Amino acid sequence: MAPSPYPSEKFRLGMLLGDTRYRSTTIQVFAFIVFVSVAFWLVDNTAKNLAALGKEIDFSYLSSRAGYDINQRLIHYTNDSTHARAALVGILNTLLVAFFGCFIATILGLFIGILRLSNNWIIARLTSVYIEGFRNIPVLLWIVMFFAFLTEMTPAPKAFKGADPTSTMVFFDSIAITNRGTYFPMPIFGTGSIYVILTFVLSLVGIVMFLVYARNLQRQSGKILPRFLISFLILCLPSVVVYFLSGTPVSLEYPYLKGFNFKDGVHVRNSFLALTLALGVYTSAYIAELVRSGIQAIHKGQTEAASALGLRPNRVMNLIILPQAIRVIVPPTISQFLNITKNSSLAIAVGYMDVRSTLGGITLNQTGREMESMLLLMVFYLIVSLGISSVIQGFNRAFEIKER
Amino acid sequence: MSNLSYVRIKEIPPSAPPVGQRGIIKWLRENLFSSWLNSILTIFALYFLGHVLSGILPWLFGGNWGASSLRQCRDETGSAACFAVLAVRWKQLIFGFYPGAEYWRPILTFLLMVLALVPILFTRFLRLASLSALFPGLAVWLLWGGSFWPVFCFYLGLFSSVYCFYMLIQKVKLPFQTGFLTSIGVFIVFTVFLSVPIQLVVESLLPLTLPSVESAQFGGFLLSVLLGVTSIAICFPIGILLALGRQSNLPLVTMICVGFIEFVRGVPLITLLFVASVLLNYFLPPGTSFDLILRVLIMLTLFSAAYQAEVIRGGIAALPVGQYEAANSMGLTYWQSQRLIIMPQALKISIPGTTNNFIAIFKDTTLVSIIGLLDPVGMASAIRADQTWNGIYWELFVAIGSLYFIFCFGMSRYSLYLERQLQTDLN
Numbered sequence: 001m002a003p004s005p006y007p008s009e010k011f012r013l014g015m016l017l018g019d020t021r022y023r024s025t026t027i028q029v030f031a032f033i034v035f036v037s038v039a040f041w042l043v044d045n046t047a048k049n050l051a052a053l054g055k056e057i058d059f060s061y062l063s064s065r066a067g068y069d070i071n072q073r074l075i076h077y078t079n080d081s082t083h084a085r086a087a088l089v090g091i092l093n094t095l096l097v098a099f100f101g102c103f104i105a106t107i108l109g110l111f112i113g114i115l116r117l118s119n120n121w122i123i124a125r126l127t128s129v130y131i132e133g134f135r136n137i138p139v140l141l142w143i144v145m146f147f148a149f150l151t152e153m154t155p156a157p158k159a160f161k162g163a164d165p166t167s168t169m170v171f172f173d174s175i176a177i178t179n180r181g182t183y184f185p186m187p188i189f190g191t192g193s194i195y196v197i198l199t200f201v202l203s204l205v206g207i208v209m210f211l212v213y214a215r216n217l218q219r220q221s222g223k224i225l226p227r228f229l230i231s232f233l234i235l236c237l238p239s240v241v242v243y244f245l246s247g248t249p250v251s252l253e254y255p256y257l258k259g260f261n262f263k264d265g266v267h268v269r270n271s272f273l274a275l276t277l278a279l280g281v282y283t284s285a286y287i288a289e290l291v292r293s294g295i296q297a298i299h300k301g302q303t304e305a306a307s308a309l310g311l312r313p314n315r316v317m318n319l320i321i322l323p324q325a326i327r328v329i330v331p332p333t334i335s336q337f338l339n340i341t342k343n344s345s346l347a348i349a350v351g352y353m354d355v356r357s358t359l360g361g362i363t364l365n366q367t368g369r370e371m372e373s374m375l376l377l378m379v380f381y382l383i384v385s386l387g388i389s390s391v392i393q394g395f396n397r398a399f400e401i402k403e404r
Numbered sequence: 405m406s407n408l409s410y411v412r413i414k415e416i417p418p419s420a421p422p423v424g425q426r427g428i429i430k431w432l433r434e435n436l437f438s439s440w441l442n443s444i445l446t447i448f449a450l451y452f453l454g455h456v457l458s459g460i461l462p463w464l465f466g467g468n469w470g471a472s473s474l475r476q477c478r479d480e481t482g483s484a485a486c487f488a489v490l491a492v493r494w495k496q497l498i499f500g501f502y503p504g505a506e507y508w509r510p511i512l513t514f515l516l517m518v519l520a521l522v523p524i525l526f527t528r529f530l531r532l533a534s535l536s537a538l539f540p541g542l543a544v545w546l547l548w549g550g551s552f553w554p555v556f557c558f559y560l561g562l563f564s565s566v567y568c569f570y571m572l573i574q575k576v577k578l579p580f581q582t583g584f585l586t587s588i589g590v591f592i593v594f595t596v597f598l599s600v601p602i603q604l605v606v607e608s609l610l611p612l613t614l615p616s617v618e619s620a621q622f623g624g625f626l627l628s629v630l631l632g633v634t635s636i637a638i639c640f641p642i643g644i645l646l647a648l649g650r651q652s653n654l655p656l657v658t659m660i661c662v663g664f665i666e667f668v669r670g671v672p673l674i675t676l677l678f679v680a681s682v683l684l685n686y687f688l689p690p691g692t693s694f695d696l697i698l699r700v701l702i703m704l705t706l707f708s709a710a711y712q713a714e715v716i717r718g719g720i721a722a723l724p725v726g727q728y729e730a731a732n733s734m735g736l737t738y739w740q741s742q743r744l745i746i747m748p749q750a751l752k753i754s755i756p757g758t759t760n761n762f763i764a765i766f767k768d769t770t771l772v773s774i775i776g777l778l779d780p781v782g783m784a785s786a787i788r789a790d791q792t793w794n795g796i797y798w799e800l801f802v803a804i805g806s807l808y809f810i811f812c813f814g815m816s817r818y819s820l821y822l823e824r825q826l827q828t829d830l831n
Contacts, residue, residue, distance in 0.1 A: 028656040035660055042687045049686045120442045121435035122449045136812035137805045138767035140774075140781055145805075148797040342672035348774055360678065370682050378671045385670035 050371070059376075061367045062087070068362050070353045072269055083363045090358030091380060097276050097354065098341040104280025105340060106333070109287025116292045127288070134285035140346055142282050147274035147350040154179045157261050169255075176255050176262050182273060183255035184266040193249040199242040207231045271352035279340050286336050294329035295321060327399045331392045338388045342381065355380060467799075473792040489793050490803050496787065497803065500623015500778050506615065509546045510626050516542060517633065525818065527825060540637075547630070549616035553606050557599040565591035619697040623778035625807060627697070631779075632766040632811075635705040639765070640758075642705070643712025648742065650713065651720055661713070668710035673768055676703045681775045700772055708765045715761055719754030720746060752826050759819035763812045770808075780804045 016026045050056060062084040069079050074092045077085055116127040134142070155167035157178045169176045176183040189197075214225045243250065255265030298321050306316040347354040348361065356377060364373040423429060436446045467485035471477040477486035490497070499510060520539035523532040541555040569587035572578045578586070622630065649661035668676070680699040685692070723746060731741035751758075773782030784800040787793050 024654050028654050031654070031657050031660065045689050046686045048690055052690055118442075118445070119435070119438065120445050120449075122453075123442075123445050126449055126453070132813060132816075133809070136763070136767075136809045136816070138770040138781070138808055140770040141801065141805055141808070144781065144784075145797075145801050148801070152795075152797060345672040345674045346771070346774070348674075356672075356674065360675065364682075371686065374675065374679060374683055377675055381672060381675065382667070382670040386666075 059372055061369050072353060086363060087359035090353060090355035094344050094354040097344045100276045101279035101340040102337045105283035105287055108284035110291055113288035113291025116288055131285045131288050134282050139282045139343055140349060143275055143278040143346055143349050146278040150270040150274050151179050160257050174254055181267050181269045183262045185252040185254045186266045188251050188253050190249040192246040195246045196239060196243050196250060200239045203234050203238050206234050271350040274350050275347055275352050279343055283336050283340050287333055290329050290332050294325040297328050298324050330395055334388060334392050338385050341384055474796050485799050487799055489796050489799055493787050496624055496783055497780055498624045499626050501621045513543045513546045549614035552612040553603045557603050561591050561594035564594055619695045624780055624783050627779045628769045631701060631704055631769040634701055635708050636762050636765055638705045639708035639712050642709035643716055646709060646713035647716035650717055665710045665713050668707055673707050674771055674774060676707055677771060677775050711761050715754045715757035719750035722753050723749055755819055755823050759816055763815050766811060
């Protein structure tokens with residue numbers, strides 16, 4: 001007998017839903033239709049609304065005169081500059097806050113996270129109060145609080161005046177904390193300072209080379225060099241020697257009181273300080289938790305195995321726990337950096353001129369170009385966040401556990 | 405044996421450990437002074453603690469609750485806390501500009517919310533959970549006022565559709581899809597054709613109407629809790645669907661879900677809120693305009709749904725692939741295996757992330773103050789703008805901060821409790 005033929009079932013309409021061979025196509029076609037019609041509906045509405053208002057999508061406003069001042073700018077900007085330049089100033093301000101916020105958050109977070117694991121009862125309690133306190137109160141409230149602290153609780157510049165002032169400058173009379181901002185000394189680079197800077201950069205390169213050498217030495221011979229001490233010496237010694245050899249070319253310009261305000265030095269505005277400190281401190285609580293949980297995530301067997309091999313606790317931490325914990329800690333920490341960048345858009349609460357306040361704030365209100373401004377703003381944030389997530393993926397790929 | 409001079413026939417009691425090895429001294433030595441570094445840390449911490457507390461405690465407990473303006477406070481109690489602002493303005497911090505005669509409504513809603521949460525939060529009362537479904541409608545009626553009967557008719561329609569579904573599946577043994585679609589049909593038919601006549605009839609028999617309250621009058625913690633609880637409740641199912649979509653093997657669905665999630669997670673919430681307040685009207689048919697609170701609520705929900713999707717996706721990804729294979733080999737359909745095998749485990753794994761997300765949502769409700777809604781942070785600025793309380797900062801911050809802390813810390817404690825409850829592996 002001939003083998004029975006392959007069951008050729010005739011196609012019925014019901015099979016579009018009931019048969020798994022066709023169902024996925026049905027669902028996708030349905031989803032596609034829904035998606036396209038919703039998108040069409042939105043675009044159509046927008047076009048109608050814009051037409052009714054007599055507007056059309058047009059980015060030429062970016063090259064017209066901005067006409068407003070920005071109090072903190074990293075590049076040259078006057079109110080005669082264009083809106084595009086104002087947006088650029090805002091972007092740089094956002095990145096500045098993000099950079100310093102990440103710096104503070106990382107240092108503080110590492111410090112607090114390690115202290116959180118301390119076997120000292122009172123330190124462990126205090127750090128957990130710190131972590132829970134900052135994590136459970138909204139960041140906006142912290143930003144406003146830091147700003148209120150800096151503007152309300154610090155002395156006015158005139159308190160520094162006179163023979164017997166009520167406030168004095170801190171840190172060897174070099175930093176003035178006032179309710180108008182904090183004044184730091186400004187480094188002045190004289191002739192010959194190029195050699196000092198060059199030496200400093202070279203010693204940074206030297207540190208990297210030394211660390212690579214130390215790692216290879218350890219892998220090949222098991223010999224461990226005092227990395228921290230030697231790096232520190234490489235960092236400081238040559239620069240200091242060159243600094244004195246070239247005749248102390250770098251000097252500091254101290255802020256001083258003139259009239260009712262401080263002159264010279266670097267003026268850091270309270271809005272910037274409040275935002276950076278608040279974001280840094282708030283996020284440090286999250287990073288501290290990441291550090292703690294990352295270290296605790298390493299299986300206890302690792303510690304026991306290392307101890308069984310005769311390693312001392314310090315070595316166990318440096319050689320066994322930390323290299324493994326880094327893999328757990330770093331990716332979520334980088335995404336916390338992304339959070340800092342996104343949260344810096346709360347700058348409006350303290351009047352700091354970030355990209356949301358320039359492009360998405362004053363420019364938007366002055367030109368009435370809501371659609372274009374918000375679009376550009378979102379594109380900026382999306383680029384930043386996609387950049388950061390590609391860094392995370394790169395890290396994950398470089399550090400993933402390679403199994404056979 | 406006679407050369408034994410002495411045999412102890414009674415056990416002597418064990419002698420006490422040395423002084424350094426017992427009681428409080430042992431505890432101190434182990435926990436505070438175990439090494440010289442620890443001793444330095446302890447002394448430093450104690451000094452720090454003493455310094456901070458000596459500053460804060462007199463300020464906190466010497467507070468003035470009776471004055472009527474900041475100036476009077478400063479005259480009476482000097483630099484101590486001026487909590488009088490809370491005594492005078494607490495109603496605005498809690499209720500915003502909700503009409504004073506109707507305060508019982510938000511309070512009753514809050515109590516009902518607590519009652520409705522009990523069956524959901526504590527597994528012991530889980531069988532009462534369907535009663536909790538009555539809460540949202542009641543809350544809408546209580547908070548916004550108006551007639552009770554539209555809400556009643558909505559629930560009547562919902563009940564008849566659920567009952568119809570149950571009968572079709574259990575008694576008539578229709579397949580799931582048919583029963584589901586039929587019951588949705590029943591609900592639509594009821595709402596479109598029957599609801600309005602029923603409302604009219606009952607309304608004329610027994611008018612049950614509360615004075616209506618505008619959304620613009622909502623504010624303070626009422627607003628935060630309203631926004632927070634609603635978006636938490638709605639973002640969870642949407643998050644599950646988005647996570648399933650992202651993990652599904654339908655490329656088009658995956659693309660749409662990934663696009664949505666990555667877009668929302670890539671931009672700050674504040675830009676989305678600005679979209680809600682200035683741009684949303686562009687995207688809707690000309691002439692539509694609806695409540696700002698509703699628009700904000702939609703944005704907040706979508707925002708948190710994207711984050712929730714990522715949290716749940718993490719939980720799904722953490723499941724060993726054997727679970728899927730086992731479910732498939734049992735012959736379960738996609739939805740059955742998700743419902744019975746995958747989700748119960750994935751959701752359990754993602755409890756910590758989910759809690760963090762919920763806490764983040766609740767804290768993010770403060771951002772609405774930037775687009776001009778009067779949540780507690782916005783209300784604090786409004787209070788400060790008043791001549792009598794101009795210059796008051798810390799009293800308001802302490803009050804607002806501690807309320808947020810209570811809510812958020814409570815959520816994180818509950819999640820630890822829930823994790824313990826659902827723990828199935830033995831340690």
